Amino acid sequence: MTQNSPISILVVEDEPAQRKLIVQMLAAQEHRVTSAASVEDAIVSLKQQTPDLIFSDWKLGQLTGMDLLRYVRTHYPDIGFIIATAYGTITHAVDAMQAGADDYLAKPYQRQTLLLAIDKVAKSTQLKQQNRQLTSALAEQQQLVGLVGKAPCMQKVYTRVQRISATDATVLIGGESGTGKELAARALYQLSDRHNKPFVTINCGAIPESLAEAELFGAEKGAYTGANTLKIGKLEAADGGTLFLDEIGELPLLQQTKLLRFLQEGVVSRIGQNTEMTLDVRVIAATHRDLQAEVAAGRFREDLYYRLNVVPIHMPALRQRREDIGRLVEHFLCLHAKQYGVTAPKLTAKTLKVLLDHPWPGNVRELANRIERFVLLADEQEMIAELNSCAPAISQSQFVLPDEGIExxxxxxxxxxxxxxxxxxxxxxxxxxxxxxxxxxxxxxxxxxxx
Ligand SMILES: Nc1ncnc2c1ncn2[C@@H]1O[C@H](COP(=O)(O)OP(=O)(O)OP(=O)(O)O)[C@@H](O)[C@H]1O
Ligand SMILES: [Mg+2]
Missing domain, CATH: 1.10.10 (Arc Repressor Mutant, subunit A)
Structure with a gap:
């Protein structure tokens, strides 16, 4: 709002001729003007549309501009407020300023005085609004790009992510399945200087061992049977940007060696390529496994582990930050309601308690899925029944030994x-x-x- 830039103004004046005059005066300055003849009308009008500024007379039938001012300050603290007081009633002016009016005009006032007061208040109101937006933006940083949660253990994650996002340090994100490891990796990327460069992801657990090398490092045409064209690897594709190596614990040993070489020397070569390429890639890795235990078991290279683990970030399990469950429930209710264009169904206190008490072994992912289904089906009974049926299943632990065995x-x-x-x-x-x-x-x- 620069000087004289149009704003929306609500004029409150019970005397019709006077009201018309003021409205015309302000409309002539291209302000968007609405008017009300009483405090009650003004409140109705406010509920329909919030103006930038209110210009109100003191005396308004049974009530006064002060009554309106008190209402506005309680419900709309950001609206500018100017009150017109009768000549000589300086105590009124003092009262009004103390109650939070931005300015007052003693009647009779000149047209120019009114316009100047409006400009001045419009400017300070705008500053007030900006200040509020800034404050809330700062508060939101506590949330970090896409990550919901205010528990102290999450604050530690945010602080760490923010601190290292500006660097090119290799980051290893650990934590159980569904705790938001990928989300944290994306936050790191979005906050980094590389945010408009590529963010390439590869799920090391999802590629067959025989293809892993070509997938990561690329392959020359004819390098192996079936390599009919030149294949660009994910590392090469991420040149200048960021590579997210998801489920790094699943990377076969052979590729671990090649990756280590890249992390140490910054060079790679495609399968079948005689020369080396120097690449500039920031690596973020994630795993739900205990990599140290994997090292101990001989499944993960120790030197690679140390190379990756320059900055570790641990995503806490949901049961370690129970205070965030309510917040996450609300977040996913809104998110999925918006996604499906439906109204979010209401949760009763009883259901909310069940949600808050649930152990959430699948962490945020499990919670997100439950709420998504609830938004679609709006079947509270089903959700409670499902959540309740989980508890005995865990304690009875119908654990099935996986084919590949366990450590x-x-x-x-x-x-x-x-x-x-x-x-x-x-x-x-x-x-x-x-x-x-x-x-x-x-x-x-x-x-x-x-x-
Ligand atoms: N703190 C959070 N705030 C909001 N959404 C979250 C949060 N953490 C996770 N999610 C959501 O939960 C789901 C799982 O998150 P994500 O894929 O990042 O977890 P993960 O740790 O990588 O899981 P996995 O080990 O299963 O791959 C996603 O839909 C993600 O958007
Ligand atoms: Mg993941």
Whole structure:
């Protein structure tokens, strides 16, 4: 709003001739003017459309401009407010300013005085609004691009992401499935100087081992059977930008070696290429696995682990930030309602409690899916029944050993850790959750150096 730039003004004046005069005067300056003859009319008008500024007379039938001012300051703190007081009633002016009026005009006033006052207040109102927007933008930074959550453990994540986003440091994001690792990687990218360069992602768990090398590093035409054309690898495609290596724990050992070479020397070569290419790629990796345990088991190169782990970021499990569940529920209700163009169904207090108490083993992803289904079906009973049926399934643990087997020590450590997390470190309760005696539980904690 520069000087004299048009704004929207509500004129409140009970005397019709006077009202008409003021409206004409302001409309002649191209302001968008509406008017009301009483405090009640003004409030109705405000509810329909919020003006930038209100110019109100003091005396308005039974009520006064002060009544309107108090209402406006409670409900619309950003609207500019100028009040016209009768000549000689300086106490009125003082009262009005104390109640939050931006200015007052003593009657009778000149046309020019009114216009000047309007300009001045319009400018300061705009500053006030900008200031408020800035403050709320700052508050929103606590949220970080796309990530919902205000728990202290999330604040730590945001601080870390912000601090390192400007650098080219390699980042390793850990955390259980569905905790937002990919979202954090994208936030890192969006906040970085490389945000208008490519963001290339590769899910190392989703490519067959035989194709992994070509997929990552590329292949010359004819480098292997079936390589009919030149294949550009993901690393090359990300040149100048960022490469997100999702599920890095699944990368075959052979490709780990080649990736390490790139991280150390910045060079790669396509399969079948005799020369080397120097690339400028910022690498962000993520895994739900305990990479240190993978190293111990000989499935992950130790030197690569250290190379990747320059800056680790750990995404907390949802059960470790229960205070965010309500916020996330609301977020996904709005998000999916918008996505499907429906009104978000209401949750009863009882259902909300079930949601808040649920252990959410699948973390935010599980919560998002549940709420999406609820938005589509609006079937609260079904959601409660499903959530309730999860609890016994977990405690009865119909665990099926995967075909490829499991790493027992690692598995045990995870069970212990999760039990401790779930009961905020209360060992008695954690032991009970695992069906172990306190002594047996403690023995295992010590074995895994978790005490
Ligand atoms: N803090 C959060 N705020 C809002 N949405 C979130 C948050 N964390 C995760 N999500 C949403 O939950 C889903 C899972 O997140 P994401 O894919 O980033 O998790 P992940 O840790 O990479 O999971 P996985 O290990 O299963 O790949 C996505 O739809 C994502 O948008
Ligand atoms: Mg992921």
């Amino acid at each position: 027992w020590e690692n598995f045990e450590k995870h069970c212990l850790q999760q039990a401790m997390d779930r009961h905020d470190g209360n060992r008695t309760k954690a032991a009970k959750l695992l069906g172990l005696s306190y002594k047996a539980f403690l023995y295992r904690l010590e074995k895994h150096q978790l005490v």
